[in-house]
Amino acid sequence: MTNELLDTQPTVRLEQALVPKYAGFWIRLWAFLIDMLILSAISGIFVKPVFRVLDIAITKPSAFLFSPYKVTALVLLLLYFIVMTKIAGQTVGKMIMGIRVTKTNGEKLSWGSVIFREGFGRFISQMLWIPYLLVLFLPQKKTLHDVFADTVVVHERTFERKEVQKVIHPEHHQLHEDPTV
Numbered sequence: 001m002t003n004e005l006l007d008t009q010p011t012v013r014l015e016q017a018l019v020p021k022y023a024g025f026w027i028r029l030w031a032f033l034i035d036m037l038i039l040s041a042i043s044g045i046f047v048k049p050v051f052r053v054l055d056i057a058i059t060k061p062s063a064f065l066f067s068p069y070k071v072t073a074l075v076l077l078l079l080y081f082i083v084m085t086k087i088a089g090q091t092v093g094k095m096i097m098g099i100r101v102t103k104t105n106g107e108k109l110s111w112g113s114v115i116f117r118e119g120f121g122r123f124i125s126q127m128l129w130i131p132y133l134l135v136l137f138l139p140q141k142k143t144l145h146d147v148f149a150d151t152v153v154v155h156e157r158t159f160e161r162k163e164v165q166k167v168i169h170p171e172h173h174q175l176h177e178d179p180t181v
Contacts, residue, residue, distance in 0.1 A: 016162070019159060020102075031096065038093070043073055051069055082114055100154060101117070117149030120145075125143060125145055131145070
């Protein structure tokens with residue numbers, strides 16, 4: 001009877017698997033700076049001329065409030081990050097750096113998770129800047145908005161070899177080895 005109990009115990013085996021390499025602080029910073037350069041160019045070419053033609057102040061905010069131009073620039077930033085991340089899984093800066101946003105569980109990015117990550121999470125991170133430093137300390141190199149939306153940023157074509165535990169159940173093995181009963 002003890003042999004039967006031992007035979008039904010699952011066995012754990014260590015195997016090597018290729019897992020996506022998580023994007024670190026510096027590569028994400030460079031991608032973000034590229035995106036900011038693109039957004040600055042879009043703003044300078046399209047938004048500022050409209051504000052100048054309509055004679056709306058660009059630099060003078062009301063007491064403790066954002067100027068209309070700053071609000072417009074923030075909306076442009078949030079729309080850029082939301083739409084690009086949902087459609088392509090990455091912004092232009094991430095494309096250039098070869099990284100992309102994925103769900104932690106591997107599912108497709110939903111509108112809800114993208115809006116939560118790129119809208120609310122990025123707004124908080126933009127206001128404080130400190131949440132970006134979480135990349136240095138969290139195991140999957142997540143920022144605060146990644147934690148909120150259950151996403152990670154990974155390299156597109158770079159993988160790491162990791163040892164993973166694989167549990168093998170003997171009763172499943174026996175069914176595959178001897179299909180006749």
